[in-house]
Amino acid sequence: TDYPSDTNIESIVLQGVKEVEPYTFKGCTGLKRAEIIGSELLNDYAFDGCENLENAVLGTKLQDTGKRPFRDCGKLTQVGCLEGSRFSYKDGIIYRTTENGLELVECLENRGQRDGGTGTIAVGPEELAGVATIKPEAFEDCERIRSVDLSNTTVNTIPEGCFRNTNLNTIIFPKSLNVIENEAFKGCKADPTVVYFNSNPFRIEEDAFSPATDEEIIFQCAPGSNPDDYAQKHGFQSEEYVNANFEVSFWNLPNYPSKEGRERIGGVQLVKRGEAAIEPDTSELKCNNEAF
Secondary structure, three states: OOOOOOOOOOEEEEOOOOEEOOOOOOOOOOOOEEEEOOOOEEOOOOOOOOOOOOEEEEOOOOOEEOOOOOOOOOOOOEEEEOOOOOEEEEOOEEEEEEOOEEEEEEEOOOEOOOOOOEOOOEEOOHHHOOEEEEOOOOOOOOOOOOEEEOOOOOOOEEOOOOOOOOOOOEEEEOOOOOEEOOOOOOOOOOOOEEEEOOOOOOEEOOOOOOOOOOOOOEEEEOOOOHHHHHHHHHOOEEEEOOOOEEEEEEEEOOOOOOOOOOEEEEEEEEEEOOOOOOOOOOOOOOOOOOOO
């Protein structure tokens, strides 16, 4: 579909437009500043191809966005979020606050770019703490990013097209991961190592990994896990994730054999694979029906 564009517009302020339709400002190559003040929804690819857009402002009425509203906006490095807005921005990544935590909306394509970009070529883990969901295509075409560490997130799903056409060397998944959707890693131009950080997603779509080259994809995962089976089926390399950590807890059951009223003894221990947890002191513990 061809969308009309005005190359003479340099600045816009959206006040009374409740919903910005997909591709509304596609190809407005003269646009340098956009303020989305009164709109509630910024749809898919709203500013697609606005190659000279440098500054965007997201207002307090904006509730949600579609996919990659700032796709192919190569000069956009400043995204201001007004006080009270549910959106935030840092180092090339736009986030939205939801009832369930942060949603990663879009990573701008110039993330990690040495000249005229923002942020580093490594994403996470600290900066992604609190992220619970990721929008489809969020990292697509971010060709300068080399690693993404999601281990501090509670992400359940890697959505469709999330890392399509990237040059990732390493992606580390959280233990909360359950699903990897269609074309999530299609067109990866490098040889990514995919680390399943104690995760065992029950569904990995058939075309989730479709590299554009013949480079090898390496899965680091537990033997016999779903990712291991997927790797064997699709001819990927599979290595045991030897640095896996496990959360270990000890419990006191004062009403044994009932679990009612159980109490955790000490804190949760993070134990590396192959190592033993430290047994807590239980000398002062007794069952309720034990004679003193």
